[in-house]
Amino acid sequence: MNNFITLKLKITLVLVICVLSTFAQQKDVAYAIIPQPVKLVPVAGSFKWTTATKLVLAANSESLSPAFKELKATFTGLKEGKAEVNTVTLILDPSIANEGYQLSVEKKAVVIKAASVQGAFWAITSLKQLAGTKIFRRKVVLRKSALDAITIPCVKIEDAPRFSWRGIHLDVSRHFFDLAYLRTMIDRMSYYKFNKFHLHLTDDQGWRIEIKKYPELTSKGAWREMNGQDSSCIALAKTNPDYAIPEKHFKMIDGKRMYGGFYTQDEMRGLIAYADSKGIEIIPEIDMPGHMMAATNLMPWLTSHGKGGQAKDFSEPLCPCKETTFEFAENVFTEIAELFPSKYIHLGADEVEKSSWKNVPECDALMKKEGLKSVDELQSYFVRRMERFFNSKGKKLIGWDEILDGGVSPTATMMYWRTWIPTAPKHAAEKGNDLIMTPGEFCYFDAQQDGGTLKKVYSFDPYKFNLNESEKKFVIGVQANIWTEYIPSERRLEYMVFPRMLAMSEVAWYKGGVDWGNFEQRVQKHFSLLDAMNINYRLPDLEGFTTQSVFVNKGVLHINKPLAGLTIRYTTDGTLPTIQSKIFQSDLTVTKPVQFKVAAFRPNGNRGDVYIINYEQQSYMKPAQLSSPKKGLKFSYYPHFYKTVNAIDEKDLASESISKAIEIPVEKTAGSFATRHKGYFYAEETGIYSFALRSDDGSVLKLGDKVFIDSDGMHTSIEKSAQIALEKGYHPFELMFLEGGGGYMLKLQYKTPSGKLKDVDASVFFH
Structure with a gap:
C-alpha cells in the first residue's frame, strides 16, 4: 500500500513538473523581449492601454523629459495628468544602475523607474515590444473603443546592460544612404537597445560630410562615376531587384551621370539631435591615413608621391612625413570635433599602404629624427600625433586594430576586427587599452547569410580571445559592422542586417549563447514586429530538400514551411518565382530531370531567398572492392x-x-x-x-x-x-x-x- 501511495506521489510530481515546465515555456513566449532582460518575473493579468490612459512624469524627474516625450510620441493621442487608475508613470530613481531600469506592469498602472534618460528609453523600448504589433497601428487603434486597446501582459522587470558600448556601424561611403533612412535606422537600433551609431563617413569611394574649409571634398569628392562594385550590383539586380542602385542618388554633373551624396553640417546636427532623442550617440569616422582616395584624388600633394589612386594593395595613403598633411587633418578634425558632441572620434587607420612611405626622403628624415625603425612605427607616429590633437579638443581616439602596429598609446580605444590576428585583444588589454569587440567572423553583417548565420552571431563571446579576468575589464562593448560595397539599397541593407541584429543586441545587452532554443522562440515572435515595421528581413531557411537532388526511378520534392503565414511558390521554366507563380501545396513527384526555383512570400508580398533545386537522374554508383579496409x-x-x-x-x-x-x-x-x-x-x-x-x-x-x-x-x-x-x-x-x-x-x-x-x-x- 505504501509503495502504491509513493508511486502515485511520484506520478503526481512528474505531472506537476511537466505542467509547470509547459507554463514556463508559454510565459517565455508571452514575454518575447529582445534583448532578454536580466530579471523578469511574470505577473497574472494585463494592462489595457486606451485613450483614457494618463501619462505622468513624477516630481523631481524632469531630467527624464526626453524619454517622456518619446512615450507620448509612441502612444499618440494620450494626455498627461494624474488619475487613480490606468496611469503610466515615469520616475527618476538615482539608486538604479546607469542605463538600467525597473518596469512594473500591473492591471491598473505601469511604473517606469530609471536613473538616467537612457535607462528610461530602454524601459520604454521593452514596453513597446510587449505592446506588440498594434503599436505600429496606434492612430487607428486609439480612435476606437477600449475593446481595441493595446494589451500589455503584467510583469516586473529589473534590467541593466552588460556593456556600455552596444554599437552598429554603417559605411555610407561605398554606397550612400540619405538622412531619412538614417533616422529609420536609428529608430530600429533604439528598438533593440543599441546606443552607439558609428558612421563611416569617408573612404576611397566617397566623402560624405561637409568640411567648410575644403568645400571640394563634397562638391567633387562625394560624387563618382560607376565603379566595379556598382557594376557588380547592377549585374546582381537582374535576378534580385534589391541590388538595384536607387535613382535618387544620381545627378548630372558637367554632363556626366554621377552617383553619390553627402550631409551638410546643419543636416548632421539635426541627425545627431534626433539620435539623442532616441538614446543613441553618433560616432564619426574619418578614415586616415589610408582609404583617402576621395580626398587625395583632389589633393594629390597629401600623398608621399604626389598622386592619388591605387597603390600595391590599397589606395595611396596620406604622407605622415609632411606638415601639410597634419595641417589638412587638423583642419578637418577641428570641424568634426565641433560638429559631433560624442567624446569619441574614430580615426580608422586600417589597411594602410605603408609601402608607399618607403624610400621617401621626407620619411627617411622623419624616421631618423624620431628614432623610428619601420613604416609600422611611422603609422604609429601618425596615430599618436592625431590622438594628441583629438585630446586637445576634448575627444578620445578610436582606431581599428591596426593601430597596434608599431606601438599604441594606452589611452586609445581599439576596435578588434581581424580574427586572423587572435593575439590583438590581449596585446591591447595588456597595454591598458579599452576594447570594442567586432571580429569579422561574428560581426561583419555584409557577409552573406545562410541558415546557420543567426545562431553563429548569437554564439559570439567577446571575452573568448585569450583574455584573463583582469584583462576582460577593458572590453567596453561590442559592435556589428555593415560595409556597403555590395549593399546599394535600403532593402538590401535590411536583408543583410535583420534578424541577425537581434542576436547581436542580445550579446551586447544580456549574453549570447545562453539558450538558443529560447532565443529562437522569441525571434519567431519578432518576425511579426519586423513585418509591422515593414523591414525586409531575411526569412528562415526553407528546408526538407537538397539543392542538388537525384533520383533513380522517381523522386519527391518536400518543403518544410518555417513560419505560419508564408506562401511558397515555385517555377520550372527557369523564371524567378513571383506573386503569380504556382503555389507549393504538397509534395511533388519527380520522374524526369527538372529545375525548380522556389521562394517563400510574406503576406505583404515580400519575397524571401530564391532556392534553385536541380533534380538529376542517376544510376547507383558501383562500390570499390577493398581487401582489408582500415578505419580512418x-x-x-x-x-x-x-x-x-x-x-x-x-x-x-x-x-x-x-x-x-x-x-x-x-x-x-x-x-x-x-x-x-x-x-x-x-x-x-x-x-x-x-x-x-x-x-x-x-x-x-x-x-x-x-x-x-x-x-x-x-x-x-x-x-x-x-x-x-x-x-x-x-x-x-x-x-x-x-x-x-x-x-x-x-x-x-x-x-x-x-x-x-x-x-x-x-x-x-x-x-
Missing part, C-alpha cells in the same frame, strides 16, 4: 596560403597522418593552410545519400571520380548540399579544404536513405 582517412596538411583548393601543391606538404573523421589533427595550425582527407566512405545500404558541407573558407568534396560539392574559394561560413545514388559498399572519398585566415569551419553531415541528417563519424570512413 589519410590526412595531409599544407601550411601555405592558397586561393583555391585546385592550387594545393604537394611540394608544400608538411605532414601526413590518419584522421578518424573530418578533423584537423594538427596541434597548432598556420594562419593559412590547406588539408586533404582521402579514403573511402562506406554506404551501409543502397539508396540516395544526402550530404551537407559547411566550410569557412573553401572546400571541395569528391565521391568516386566526381566533384560532388564545390564550395571553393575565399568566403565566410556557408553550407552547400547535394545527393548521390550509391550502392552498398566502399566509395572513393576526397575532401579538400583551405583556410585563408581569420578562423575556420569545416563540418560534414550526411543522411542515409532511411535515416536523418547527422555528423559523419569514424564508422563510415576507411582507407
Whole structure:
C-alpha cells in the first residue's frame, strides 16, 4: 500500500513538473523581449492601454523629459495628468544602475523607474515590444473603443546592460544612404537597445560630410562615376531587384551621370539631435591615413608621391612625413570635433599602404629624427600625433586594430576586427587599452547569410580571445559592422542586417549563447514586429530538400514551411518565382530531370531567398572492392596560403597522418593552410545519400571520380548540399579544404536513405 501511495506521489510530481515546465515555456513566449532582460518575473493579468490612459512624469524627474516625450510620441493621442487608475508613470530613481531600469506592469498602472534618460528609453523600448504589433497601428487603434486597446501582459522587470558600448556601424561611403533612412535606422537600433551609431563617413569611394574649409571634398569628392562594385550590383539586380542602385542618388554633373551624396553640417546636427532623442550617440569616422582616395584624388600633394589612386594593395595613403598633411587633418578634425558632441572620434587607420612611405626622403628624415625603425612605427607616429590633437579638443581616439602596429598609446580605444590576428585583444588589454569587440567572423553583417548565420552571431563571446579576468575589464562593448560595397539599397541593407541584429543586441545587452532554443522562440515572435515595421528581413531557411537532388526511378520534392503565414511558390521554366507563380501545396513527384526555383512570400508580398533545386537522374554508383579496409582517412596538411583548393601543391606538404573523421589533427595550425582527407566512405545500404558541407573558407568534396560539392574559394561560413545514388559498399572519398585566415569551419553531415541528417563519424570512413 505504501509503495502504491509513493508511486502515485511520484506520478503526481512528474505531472506537476511537466505542467509547470509547459507554463514556463508559454510565459517565455508571452514575454518575447529582445534583448532578454536580466530579471523578469511574470505577473497574472494585463494592462489595457486606451485613450483614457494618463501619462505622468513624477516630481523631481524632469531630467527624464526626453524619454517622456518619446512615450507620448509612441502612444499618440494620450494626455498627461494624474488619475487613480490606468496611469503610466515615469520616475527618476538615482539608486538604479546607469542605463538600467525597473518596469512594473500591473492591471491598473505601469511604473517606469530609471536613473538616467537612457535607462528610461530602454524601459520604454521593452514596453513597446510587449505592446506588440498594434503599436505600429496606434492612430487607428486609439480612435476606437477600449475593446481595441493595446494589451500589455503584467510583469516586473529589473534590467541593466552588460556593456556600455552596444554599437552598429554603417559605411555610407561605398554606397550612400540619405538622412531619412538614417533616422529609420536609428529608430530600429533604439528598438533593440543599441546606443552607439558609428558612421563611416569617408573612404576611397566617397566623402560624405561637409568640411567648410575644403568645400571640394563634397562638391567633387562625394560624387563618382560607376565603379566595379556598382557594376557588380547592377549585374546582381537582374535576378534580385534589391541590388538595384536607387535613382535618387544620381545627378548630372558637367554632363556626366554621377552617383553619390553627402550631409551638410546643419543636416548632421539635426541627425545627431534626433539620435539623442532616441538614446543613441553618433560616432564619426574619418578614415586616415589610408582609404583617402576621395580626398587625395583632389589633393594629390597629401600623398608621399604626389598622386592619388591605387597603390600595391590599397589606395595611396596620406604622407605622415609632411606638415601639410597634419595641417589638412587638423583642419578637418577641428570641424568634426565641433560638429559631433560624442567624446569619441574614430580615426580608422586600417589597411594602410605603408609601402608607399618607403624610400621617401621626407620619411627617411622623419624616421631618423624620431628614432623610428619601420613604416609600422611611422603609422604609429601618425596615430599618436592625431590622438594628441583629438585630446586637445576634448575627444578620445578610436582606431581599428591596426593601430597596434608599431606601438599604441594606452589611452586609445581599439576596435578588434581581424580574427586572423587572435593575439590583438590581449596585446591591447595588456597595454591598458579599452576594447570594442567586432571580429569579422561574428560581426561583419555584409557577409552573406545562410541558415546557420543567426545562431553563429548569437554564439559570439567577446571575452573568448585569450583574455584573463583582469584583462576582460577593458572590453567596453561590442559592435556589428555593415560595409556597403555590395549593399546599394535600403532593402538590401535590411536583408543583410535583420534578424541577425537581434542576436547581436542580445550579446551586447544580456549574453549570447545562453539558450538558443529560447532565443529562437522569441525571434519567431519578432518576425511579426519586423513585418509591422515593414523591414525586409531575411526569412528562415526553407528546408526538407537538397539543392542538388537525384533520383533513380522517381523522386519527391518536400518543403518544410518555417513560419505560419508564408506562401511558397515555385517555377520550372527557369523564371524567378513571383506573386503569380504556382503555389507549393504538397509534395511533388519527380520522374524526369527538372529545375525548380522556389521562394517563400510574406503576406505583404515580400519575397524571401530564391532556392534553385536541380533534380538529376542517376544510376547507383558501383562500390570499390577493398581487401582489408582500415578505419580512418589519410590526412595531409599544407601550411601555405592558397586561393583555391585546385592550387594545393604537394611540394608544400608538411605532414601526413590518419584522421578518424573530418578533423584537423594538427596541434597548432598556420594562419593559412590547406588539408586533404582521402579514403573511402562506406554506404551501409543502397539508396540516395544526402550530404551537407559547411566550410569557412573553401572546400571541395569528391565521391568516386566526381566533384560532388564545390564550395571553393575565399568566403565566410556557408553550407552547400547535394545527393548521390550509391550502392552498398566502399566509395572513393576526397575532401579538400583551405583556410585563408581569420578562423575556420569545416563540418560534414550526411543522411542515409532511411535515416536523418547527422555528423559523419569514424564508422563510415576507411582507407
